[in-house]
Amino acid sequence: MAGSGNNHLRTGFDDVLLSIENLVVEFPSGRKNKVHAVSDVSFDIRKGETLGIVGESGCGKSTTAKAIVQLPKPSSGKVEYEGTDLTKLDKEGMRQKRPSIQMIYQDPISSLNPRRTVFNIVNEGTRVWSTEHSQQQEIKVEEMIQAVGLDPNEARIRRPHEYSGGQCQRISVARALVLDPQVIICDEPVSSLDVSVQARILNMLQDMKDEYGLTLLFISHDLSVVKNVSDRVAVMYLGKICEIGDGDVIYDNPAHPYTRLLLAAIPDPDNKHGQISDLLEGELPSPLNPPSGCRFRTRCPRATEKCEAEEPTFEQVGNSDHWVACHFPHIDDELNTKTTEESELIEGITEDEILWPPAD
Amino acid sequence: MPKPIRRLIGLLGLLTIVSMVTFGAMNFLGDPLFNILGPVAADVDNPESLKVIEEAKAQYHLDKSLPERWARWAWDFVRGDFGVQFSSSGQPPVSDLIKERLPRTLELMAVAQIIAVSIAIPWSVLAASRANRRTDKISTITAFAFVSIPSFAMAVILFYFFSVQWDLLPDTYTATDPFWGISHDHRLIQLILPGFTLGLGSAAAYQRLLRTDLITTLQQDFILMAKSKGVSKRRVLYSHALRPSLFSMITLLAINIGFMIGGSLVVEQFFRIPGIGSAVVEATLREDFPVVLAIVMIVSAGFMVFNYIADYLYTLIDPRVRHEDTSKPRKITSMGM
């Protein structure tokens, strides 16, 4: 699956805000070895779009996110933001660009400085960039804290540990938004939260995105979550993207064997792939010494010699926004999917158009 | 290069730097010539004295640069020649002094550490198995008190009670008989107080570490797992929980042993044990640099070697260390001298 090639990049659109090409991240391990964390990954995000990256632990999704903000700089490849290749910028150049690309992290505790008040944490961005202390900025910070549903006055005296995990994620969002960023990279923002809280954060992210016209890169190991929030979804395996495209399309017709197995494993009560009885056999190969050819071949039920010798490149599946890097994709498979109507039935309960406002 | 060898080289490098620093500091702070010749060294106007000075300089290579002198010393040192003492009668080799004193210190250290460990382990297990109950609280306070008593104070206290007040142990500590001397019983008795002085403090320090680690370990799922497997309480404590909890204690043990070669010096002074600690105090005061240098090297090397041994012990205790390329985290910050 190792998806090489850049066929899936949408070079034709002029509203591509962030374009990652052939990104490679490697870490030294020991004296000689290298961890191939991210190998030749390309994707692009259009303005206002949400790209979800999904994959299991160790697939390199978080590393990709960090490489985009150049922390650390990737080993090679291009990270083009508004036409500027961030990898080529010097320190100060990069610093000037930083406010435009913000991150939200997985761990609500670790991502907030425990020794500063919440207000200070949110205010940090403006303090960094303003030469003088202005009343106006403080007001903006207060507004932002309010916007994410917290009390600005409490925020002035409280520290992160006095807030719950969900609230901490809200603080993270406020901190990211205060600099008016274009892009927000969300690295597993809800994976450490309880499901009920998770829904609130996801809703809030959606609201913020709508309100501030953000572009999101959303990273998660939970396909349901990714699918819910994303316009496009990229599936990663062992440092490579194996399938990318419209979330609904991929869910309906996963073309890559890995995506298919991944979907099948999801314990969703309504998972239409749940019947697939194939199991992902074997262990995840070491990123120190990834398999040749297609990286998934060692565990792929469809693998042949070709997969070993030759790395597949991205090919479009049909005419939709759906790209897969596989020599033997599941293109022709007909799945007995439940109709949309059927799922709507289950959904019926919530059709009252009722929604609990983000009140906390 | 294999890892042990790399480590060894690092260790030697460290020793080299330590010796350079010591060598430099001593020559910078004190004047070796003055220690060798006495006031004649300052009598530079007198041609006769001058001649003596020149001779001595030549003999001790003091006319050479500091680095060259260090190199000469180092070359002798690696060949096992520690040089001669500066200021005793004649020029007895430093190695004689070391041979005489080191065994006494090692002996004391061994006694102290055996006492410490054999107190600390059952004590910790007892406390940890009753964490936060009365037994544990009392033992925690006790351990805390013992840790806060400096060894010189501990020496005075033990001496006061056991020798002066209760007259259970001898109040004389000539303790100067040769290492494998005749009256062995007497010697053992004389080692009791010094041994406990050093051992109790260490025991308390070990107990604090081991208790904490044991409590942490005992809260781990694998302990619950072992219990739910029907393993007896005692077996859970000693065969499941103890081993993975030993790291901090071993680290400290290594630090202690390594340092105690030099660190027992107050106790040696108080109980008049002619060990290496009292030797270094005397040598420092009389600016007997070769002796100081030799002892510093021995103590530093001891410290490093014991750390090395500790790392090896880790691999015995924890297979993770063996298989992964990194050693167990040292979460101990040791402070002291």
Added chain:
Amino acid sequence: MLHETSEADNILELSDYRVGFRTERGLAKAVDGVSLSLQRGSTLAIVGESGSGKTVLNRGIMGLLGANIIEGGSAKFQGEELANTSRQKFWGTKMAMIFQDPMTSLNPVMKVGKQVSEPLRLHQGMSKKEARDRTVELFTLVGIPEPMKRFSEYPHQLSGGMRQRVMISIALAIEPDILIADEPTTSLDVTVQKYILDLLVDVQSKSNMSMIIITHDLGVARGRSDEIMVMYGGRIMEKAPSESVFVEMKHPYTEALLSSIPRLSDPKHTRLTPIEGFPPDIVDGPQGCKFAARCKYAQDICLTSTPEETIIDTHTYFCHFPVGTDAGAEAFKSNKDRGFTAAGLRIKSKREVV
């Protein structure tokens, strides 16, 4: 009907079971009056968010909670009142447990083979050799490749999935009458999770032991349990045969839980319905229904009176205004009309928000 089955068939019988912890603020009622019975050979899934008391409940049953607790009510295992017995006598023979994180629940400094064979040797009097052979057999059974080699490896040398298999083989070695699996797959990737769950179910059905699976994920419970029990705030909210929880849920909490989770089948950007508010304080918790403060059906009675147990066939729930009943629909309508619930929670239509 569960209650009509003879007691002899019930391997576990809880009645108004309570577990409290002493804290500085007072007694924390982690498990607050749970009654259930588990039949031999059946599987119960306990679902709940953090703080719902599901783990404490099970550790209470196992007797693994330590000294600082107060137990109340009755818990009978194979007819024997647990409160009067040292549970240690069941450990390693009749009860077994699997923990969430296979890394931390295996002794890092002991070879996995030894950990598996330990109960064999201790309780089944096997010789070293016999225990070893049996262990290798178990390893094969749970699908551990190269079982001989794995026998003398340490936990850190195995992957997460393999470790969980080792855990399962320990549980199997004990041949327990009841196996409690506490979040057995939470720390695993979904693909591995599926495998492990299937394996557990497989093993359970073969050996005819009873099993309790604890999870926060309703999806995990579905299809792998005979019955699902939803817990909240230390109490049972709803208990029903597996499918009916999804199809005909009665408790608003179950409903809210399900609707707050994004589903694969929903199209992208489907608005989620979160549960408002915070979980109840278990030391100084609310009167009445624990969920009332967050419930869109909540009426005044919910705030003052704890709902009685309602049993309809195999479906048990604790709610004054159950979902899908007229009472429920009416309660919701009245709340919607006045714009807020009895607990003061505002209700807005979607249009207002978007």
Added chain:
Amino acid sequence: MNEEQEINADEVKNDSQASEEETSISDSTQLEVSEFADKKTLGFGFWLATFWLVLISFLAVFSPILPFKDADKNYIAYEQKENPLTGKVQERPVQPPYAPSGEHWLGTDQDARDILSRTIEGARISLAVGALTALFGMVVGGTLGMIAGYFKGTLDKIIGAIFLVVLSFPGLILAILIVALLDRSLLTISVTLGILGVSPIGRLARAQTLSFSEREFVMAAETLGAKKSRILIKELLPNVLIPMSTLAMLVIAVAIVSEGTLAFLGLSVQNSATWGKLILTGSGLSTLESSPWVAFVPMGFLFLTVASFNYLSDRIRDYFDVRDIFVTRD
């Protein structure tokens, strides 16, 4: 190589810390107990220890204007007594030390000086040594350690090597060497002990910086565009400062003990009463036998003070959940 070893060790530690935290979050699902476990308080002992330290510091600072007896005056009592040399009864001094009495609450020493006053006098020096030592260690060690931990790379290796050298140097021997060859002034002793404090404090600062710098809030600050200096001061320093100051308290305790140790070797601050010297004065066999208070009074003060610093350090570490374990040796 050795430094690398150390670095690795630290990295592992960070990992373990990070993972500990991760699990501590998911733990909440696992064992709810932690949520309502006892709320952290500093406890009675903490305030007791603080009270003692405030009291002793107050006494030390204001002893010149407090109505204590003159610490240097010899309050000799006389009696008619036979002179063993002449066999004649004459007015001779009663042999001090004098036992505690209404006049001398805690007795006198061999020179008939009031022990309470002298012990308080000794607190001035002992506390000053402790404070100066900790200050030196914090400023030098903290700065070096934070720089090493944050900038990593070569700088880290060099600073790490320096720490390691100082650490593997037998500390007390170094102290004796410097004090014996230079002088026995307060400043020399403090700086010498301070040098010994640099390594532990520095290594702690480095490890903490390293671990915090891998926390996401530092990355967040970086993505906000904060400069390194700002991150170091605004984000890292407040976090490193607490573990560092808890260690510094231990350094104070160790410095006080070390001063005592030096005093026992005859190398303490000269011309001043220090606790070590006072204890030494009373620890001879005959003095212990006949007048144990001479040694035990200053020893009690020393113990309470050292224990208080140890305890405070312990409590604060607990309170702020500092995971490093400090160990004192002497």
Added chain:
Amino acid sequence: MHRSKLFKLLIAFLALTMFATACGGSDDESSSSSDSSSASEATASSSESSASEAAEEAEEAPAEEEAEEEAEAPIVQDQEESVLEPVFGGTLRWGLEAEVDGINPTASALSAPGLTMMNAAFDTLAAYDVDGNTVPHLAESFSASADCKTWSMKLRDGITFHDGTPLNTEAVSVNFLAQYGDPLVGLAVRPYYSADEPITIVDDLNMNFNLTDANCGWPSALTGQLGAIGSPTWIAAAQDDPTLDQQPVGTGPFIFESRVQDQVTRFVRNANYWGGDVYLDAVEFYPVTDGDIRTSLLLEGELDAQATTNVESIASLAENDSITQVLDDTGDESFLMLNSAQPPFNDIRARQAITHATPRDNYNTLINLDVTRKADQMFTPESPYYNPDIVQLSDRPDLAGPLVDAYCSDNPNNCTSGKINIEYQYSGPSVVGERIADLLSEGWADFFNVTVQVLPQDSHIQEAALGIYNSIGWRQFGAVDPGIDRVWLLCRAIGGISLNWPRYCDEDRDALILQADAAKTVAEKVPLYQELSKMINEEYLYVFYHHTLWSLALRDGVENVCGAKTLEGVSLRCQVNGRSFFQSTFITN
């Protein structure tokens, strides 16, 4: 000069000088924890003859009796012979304040403990009688030539060493030449004997000693280490094998049996002792460096006897009925010694200033509990040489100010903020040492910036010998025959290593000393020594504190320690700076 040689010389000198005054070991210390190694201590005390103790003297404290006021003679020693009938048998356990390196009078540096053991195994050619006169002991008689430059000695006939070798002039000459030729010991011998022919053997029992200067009191030189005669065969063997230094062979009342260094040295009765019956079966010597401990061992009955200068011990022993003490403060003096070869004390104003500033009264009260007698000079009032006119102006800080100001205006480099910078050195670590240092520093504080230096005892002595000091606590002088004290004073004692510790040379003073040596009668000597005392007083090289009080403490049942006599029946002086004889001692019950 070669270092090693230098140090040997140093040791030699020190050793030598010992013969002059028997020196007390340091008894030290105090208490404290600290005194480090007994080894060094041994060297130390040995080396410095009485001197070294000065270092510590501080710690000990002789009894002072305010002699000036009361003019009452102290009970020096009740040298009564025991009225009891001697009993044969028993072992005497004697506590020593230090261990020694060896017990060879021709090679070892014997300190007070060494000299004590020496008295068991050896006899000295001459000895002091109760009145302080030199009388023949192992020798039968001495006679001087008219100019006192040649001395003839006649040995007793029929005496044999423990190994059977006969005592004759050959044996004495072997001893003398071994000392003369020894790199160490010889340095103290050679300057005083004719270089060409120091001795002449007349016959088996008669020999002559040829001196460089007239010395009519010469035999007193043979009362100490230099007069102890060992078996020539043993001495010869010990020169090849130094380990034999540990196994002395002499003519003494006891025969060496065994020795475990630092534990016990045991001598057994010499049944064929030339001097008569020896009552004890054996004498055992136990080195116990801590004075408190030694005293407590004595009280507990673990020891039978000891010598001490510690005033606290003496005072507490005095109150114990089961202990008899033999006290004597006519021996050495305790004082502060100033180095005249180095600034600031090369200037007499600085020396005067520190003398005036020294709180001697406080010192005697606090350290000596007013038991010892204050000293202004090296003689006690009972001595015929005592000069009643001499007053040492200490405790007069009012006199010090102008001198310091004057000094500092001339030597600004040696002063800081109007005070003279000095170093005070003592041997330690030691509690009493520390107390003394505090006490002195406080007294001097208005005029001097004092740096205190603590050194292990052997370094302490070395630095004194090498002149690397400003001021130092010391103990010496007070020899029974004042002529012996010339070795500390003569210009010829100054060198790289100097026994003239203050390194002060005055030709006039030398002339005076030599003149006193040549004098034949006390009456002749009195004005000379009084003049010498006056000179010393005016040179301000020593700030005398007190007359060191030596105590020989004996348990009940130890009898007749002071009953030793020469063959002629002359009672010997019982205690000389802590050492005594053993031949007459017996133990009852």
